[in-house]
Structure formats: structure tokens, C-alpha cells
Amino acid sequence: MSTKENAIGRRSLLSTGAAATGLGLLADLEAYPQNVNRNSIPSDLKVTDMRIAVLRGPGGQAGEGRAGARGGGRQPLPPATPGTGGASGGTIVVRIDTNQGISGYGQTIGDGPQPNYVLTHKTRVLGENPCNVDKIFRKIKIHGAYNRRGSGVNAIENALWDLAGKAYGVPIYQMLGGKFRDKVRLYSEGDPRSNSIADIAADYKERVAAGFTMLKYDLGVARVLQGKRGTMSAPQGYNGEPGENPENYYQGLEISVKGAELVADHVAAIKEAMGDAADIPMAHDHFGHLTVKSCIKLAKALERVTPSMLEDMVPWFRVEEWKLITDSINVPTLTGEDAYLVESLEPLCQARAVDYIHPDHLVIGGCLELKKTADMAAKYSVGMMVHSNATPIGYAAGVHAIAACQNFLAMEWHQPQPAWHKEITDAGDLVVKGYIPVPTGPGLGIKVNEEAIRPLCRQGEFFTDPTTYWDSQFGGDKTYT
Numbered sequence: 400m401s402t403k404e405n406a407i408g409r410r411s412l413l414s415t416g417a418a419a420t421g422l423g424l425l426a427d428l429e430a431y432p433q434n435v436n437r438n439s440i441p442s443d444l445k446v447t448d449m450r451i452a453v454l455r456g457p458g459g460q461a462g463e464g465r466a467g468a469r470g471g472g473r474q475p476l477p478p479a480t481p482g483t484g485g486a487s488g489g490t491i492v493v494r495i496d497t498n499q500g501i502s503g504y505g506q507t508i509g510d511g512p513q514p515n516y517v518l519t520h521k522t523r524v525l526g527e528n529p530c531n532v533d534k535i536f537r538k539i540k541i542h543g544a545y546n547r548r549g550s551g552v553n554a555i556e557n558a559l560w561d562l563a564g565k566a567y568g569v570p571i572y573q574m575l576g577g578k579f580r581d582k583v584r585l586y587s588e589g590d591p592r593s594n595s596i597a598d599i600a601a602d603y604k605e606r607v608a609a610g611f612t613m614l615k616y617d618l619g620v621a622r623v624l625q626g627k628r629g630t631m632s633a634p635q636g637y638n639g640e641p642g643e644n645p646e647n648y649y650q651g652l653e654i655s656v657k658g659a660e661l662v663a664d665h666v667a668a669i670k671e672a673m674g675d676a677a678d679i680p681m682a683h684d685h686f687g688h689l690t691v692k693s694c695i696k697l698a699k700a701l702e703r704v705t706p707s708m709l710e711d712m713v714p715w716f717r718v719e720e721w722k723l724i725t726d727s728i729n730v731p732t733l734t735g736e737d738a739y740l741v742e743s744l745e746p747l748c749q750a751r752a753v754d755y756i757h758p759d760h761l762v763i764g765g766c767l768e769l770k771k772t773a774d775m776a777a778k779y780s781v782g783m784m785v786h787s788n789a790t791p792i793g794y795a796a797g798v799h800a801i802a803a804c805q806n807f808l809a810m811e812w813h814q815p816q817p818a819w820h821k822e823i824t825d826a827g828d829l830v831v832k833g834y835i836p837v838p839t840g841p842g843l844g845i846k847v848n849e850e851a852i853r854p855l856c857r858q859g860e861f862f863t864d865p866t867t868y869w870d871s872q873f874g875g876d877k878t879y880t
Contacts, residue, residue: 441566444528445498449521449555449869450862451514452852454490454790457819459857479859482868485514486860488547492792492852493517494862495529495558503529503562504847505554506793508547508761514860516543516551521869523876524555529562536765540740541878549739549762556765557796557843564842571796571842575770575803582834583798585812586613586682586784594622596665600672606814607676610832613707613809616669617685620654620697623665630658647688647713654693659700666704680707682733691720698728708733708755708784715747722752733757736786740764741772748779755808759786760797769797773804785810791824794835795843802837810835822851 479486488511495503507517520539527535536556543552560571572578587606591599603614624630633652654662670677683706686697694712701709708731713720715734725732733755738744740763744756756776760769773783783806787797801807812830821827825846829835838844853861 439499439501439566441530441563442528443499444501444530444562444566446495446524446527446529447498448496448866449518449524450494450496450864450866451484451517451860452492452494452849452856452862453485453487453514453860454492454823454852454855455857455860456817456855459855459860476857479857479864480868481859482865483514484518484860484864484866484869486857488513489860490790491517491551491554492790492847493554493558494847495524495555495562497529497562499566501562501565503558503560503565503842504792505557505559505561505796506761506790507550507554508759509788509790509793510547512547512550516548517554518866518869519872520551520555521866522871522873525870529559530566532556532559532563533767535559536767538876540764541876542874543739543764545739545743546737546762549764550759552739553761553763553765553768556767557761557793560766560796560799561842564844568841570837570839570844571766571799572802572837575766575800578802578837579805579807580802580837582831582836583801583807584613584809585611585830585833585835586615586809587611587814587833588615588617588684588811589814590617596668596672600669603669603681604673604676607673607679610830610834611812612679612833614679614681615710615811616666616681616683618662618666618683619685620658620662620687620689621652623662624654624658627658627661630655630661646717647690647694650688650690652687652689652693654689654697656696656700659693659697662697663700663704666701666706670704682706682708682710684710686712691723694724695727698724698730702729706730710734710757711736716743718746718750718752721747722750725751725753731755733784736762738763741768741775744772745775748776748781751779751781753781755782755784757784757786759788760800760810761787761789761793766796766800766803769800770803773806777806782806782808784808787811788813790820791826791829791845792843792847794829795824795826795838795845798835798837799843819851819855823848823855 476487490509491507491512493505523539539552543549564571631654698709711734712724715738731754734753735744735757736759738758747753758772763769763772776783787810
């Protein structure tokens with residue numbers, strides 16, 4: 400072969416290799432027009448506006464289901480001030496618009512983040528190229544925090560990925576490095592609809608029949624033991640609920656050995672009534688704010704009913720307390736749904752203080768941050784479950800991120816879902832026999848139906864309402880001096 404032919408051959412080989420590699424690299428994708436939205440020039444894409452819809456349920460009121468129910472309904476809300484986007488917290492969907500006519504969508508966690516948790520970032524995002532997702536995320540992440548405030552950052556990050564995917568014509572998971580799975584396993588969770596053992600068992604048997612292969616039952620100690628003498632002690636008037644958010648050791652709620660055994664008997668009765676369906680793994684959560692010693696006492700009693708996991712027995716940031724509990728019992732533990740950013744969960748993993756971390760895909764910081772968190776936990780041999788409280792818009796983003804994570808077991812699915820969830824996107828029924836198939840279309844891979852969202856919002860809290868108040872809200876961004 401001549402030198403010229405050899406050079407041409409090498410160039411051809413390099414060109415072919417670059418084309419294959421380019422599917423995973425945004426920088427290379429633009430060189431391959433067949434993959435790109437013909438109506439978009441990604442390198443010239445700019446953010447021109449950010450608007451929100453505050454979903455409150457049919458008629459703009461908090462209603463059925465969990466999403467949106469905590470954010471409103473406590474008292475009449477004032478009208479939204481023009482230009483602010485919303486008057487109070489709810490389930491917030493953000494829409495980021497661009498100079499090329501394409502928009503991206505993201506969602507906060509579904510239980511009450513305030514509009515400012517999203518819109519305070521508007522001036523930092525305007526004018527940016529939304530395809531520079533990580534750059535923008537690093538610019539805004541310092542203004543987030545654990546739980547709901549982090550969810551505002553998270554919603555923007557998801558919307559940026561949706562935009563980038565639409566611009567380049569690829570699904571989000573592809574931009575995260577590709578997928579490890581074609582469908583995402585769910586665990587079915589929901590508040591008990593009855594105190595009847597038969598009713599609870601029948602509910603969970605239905606979930607198993609529908610194809611769910613993991614379950615979770617909220618096991619409120621005070622609810623189970625109410626009226627039974629010698630089972631628990633607490634200051635007069637305290638009913639086991641968190642109240643104004645003091646931590647466990649402030650509450651003085653203790654459970655006796657008798658009480659712990661009765662709680663285990665309660666679970667045993669449910670599983671007996673479930674029959675063969677009781678072989679499906681069942682985890683427990685929402686015990687009430689017990690002290691560490693009572694958590695250990697309860698967990699040991701529950702060992703005989705083989706719970707798959709015990710969740711959030713103490714706050715996620717109490718590493719030493721978690722390690723004491725985990726090392727004292729023979730049941731897997733998990734926590735982390737309120738954590739924000741990968742570094743917040745690393746101390747738990749370094750200490751092997753829990754068996755599983757449990758970040759919420761709408762709180763941790765975004766799709767890429769969830770992937771980083773999964774990889775960090777794997778380094779310490781800690782598994783990952785994923786918490787969720789979302790509409791189909793939020794679930795779609797979570798499914799893409801999880802598809803790109805090797806370290807993953809199951810994602811939360813709340814039941815019952817509000818009927819309007821099926822109407823706000825073209826996805827219809829997301830769940831197929833206990834799994835959500837990973838969308839393969841560009842960006843989120845689903846289409847948002849804004850007209851179906853409109854009746855769920857109050858006046859002044861929909862995408863057509865400007866958010867101009869936030870256009871001039873600037874502030875300091877330094878992390879150190």
C-alpha cells in the first residue's frame with residue numbers, strides 16, 4: 400500500500416472511530432448533523448427566559464394524591480404578585496426557553512418547594528448556552544441547600560439536560576455516558592388507606608399482582624400502639640409526629656420491649672394475610688421520632704418478620720448514630736432522601752454507617768449529581784436506592800439518570816397517583832409491570848402537555864405569566880474570600 404493510500408486509510412479509520420465516540424460527547428455531536436435538531440444550532444443556543452407552573456391539583460387547589468398536597472391547602476393563599484411566578488410553594492414545573500424556539504422542562508420535588516427556590520437562579524441562567532449543563536450547575540449550586548431548596552437547582556439542571564438533548568437529538572442518558580438498563584425497577588410505597596389488617600394486606604397483594612417486586616410499608620409506631628398500655632412513653636400530648644421538625648433526641652419518644660414486639664406482631668399479621676405475596680421484599684419507614692436506643696430495640700424485634708430495609712430511623716446527617724444502629728442490628732438500613740450534592744452523603748458511606756443510600760433524584764442536585772453519587776457509594780460498597788415524589792416529568796428525568804447508574808436497586812413509586820398525572824405528558828401510564836421503561840426520544844423523551852397543566856394552576860402561576868421580577872435579582876456568588 401502506498402503512503403498516500405495508507406494515510407487515507409488511517410484518516411478513514413479515525414473518522415469512523417470519532418463518529419462512534421461522538422455519540423457520547425457533546426463536543427463531537429455537533430460535527431454530525433444527522434443527530435442534531437435541524438431547527439437548532441447548539442453552539443448558538445441561548446437561554447432567553449425561565450418560567451414556572453405551580454401545580455396545585457384540579458381547579459388550582461391541592462387535591463388527591465401526594466404531589467402538591469403539602470404545598471398548599473393549609474390556609475387560603477394570597478394571589479400571586481404579577482411577575483413573581485407564584486405566591487407559595489407547590490409542585491413546581493420549570494420551563495426554560497431559548498432563542499431557537501426549543502424549551503426544556505424540569506420539576507421540583509412534589510411537596511412544597513417555594514417558587515423562589517427556582518427563580519432566584521434566573522439571572523444566573525439567562526444568556527447562557529443551556530448545553531453547558533455542568534458549567535451552569537456549578538454556577539447555581541451554591542445557592543441550593545438540602546431538601547426543598549436543593550430541589551430548585553435540581554429542576555433547572557433537569558430542564559437544561561432536556562434542552563441539550565433536544566438540541567443534539569439524543570436522550571439524556573446518552574449524554575451521561577449511556578445506559579446500564581432499559582427499564583427501571585420500582586418499589587411501591589403509599590400511606591396505609593385503612594387500619595384494617597385485611598385491607599392493608601389486600602392493598603399490597605394488588606401491588607404484587609400488578610408486577611411490583613419490592614414494597615414499602617410506612618410503620619408509624621404511635622399509630623400501631625395507640626391505646627396499648629406499657630408500650631411507649633412520651634411527653635404528654637406528643638403523638639409521635641415530627642411537629643416543628645426537632646430531631647429525635649429532643650422528643651423523648653421511647654418504645655418498650657413489649658411495644659416493639661407488638662409492632663412486629665402487626666407486620667407479621669399483615670404478611671400472614673398477604674399469603675404468597677409476603678415473599679416480596681418489604682421495607683419500612685416513618686416510624687416516628689424514636690431515640691436511637693428505641694430504634695435499635697424496634698429493629699431487633701422486627702428481625703423476625705424479615706424487613707428488607709429500615710429507612711430514616713434518624714436524620715441522614717447523624718453519621719455516628721446511624722453507624723451505631725446499623726452495627727447493632729441484622730436488618731439493612733438506608734437514608735438520604737433530603738441530602739443535597741454528592742459530598743453530603745460521602746461521610747455516611749465512608750463510615751459504612753448505612754447499607755444503602757437513598758438520594759431523591761429531584762433533590763440531590765440533578766441527573767449528573769445522582770450518577771456521581773451512585774459511583775461514590777459504590778467505592779465504599781454501599782448500594783443505592785432512589786427516593787421519589789414526582790409527576791411524570793420528574794420521573795422521566797430520574798429514569799434517565801438511573802439508567803446511566805450502575806449502582807442501583809430500585810426507585811420509589813407512590814400510590815395512588817393523581818389521575819391528572821396521566822394527562823400532563825404523552826407518556827400515559829409510566830409503569831409497566833413494576834418498571835418504568837427508559838424513554839429513548841430526545842431529552843426527557845416525553846412531551847409536556849401545557850394545556851393539561853393549565854387547569855391545575857392558579858392565576859399568575861402558569862407558564863404564560865411572566866417572571867420579570869426575577870430578571871433584576873442579582874447577588875453575590877463567591878464561595879470564599
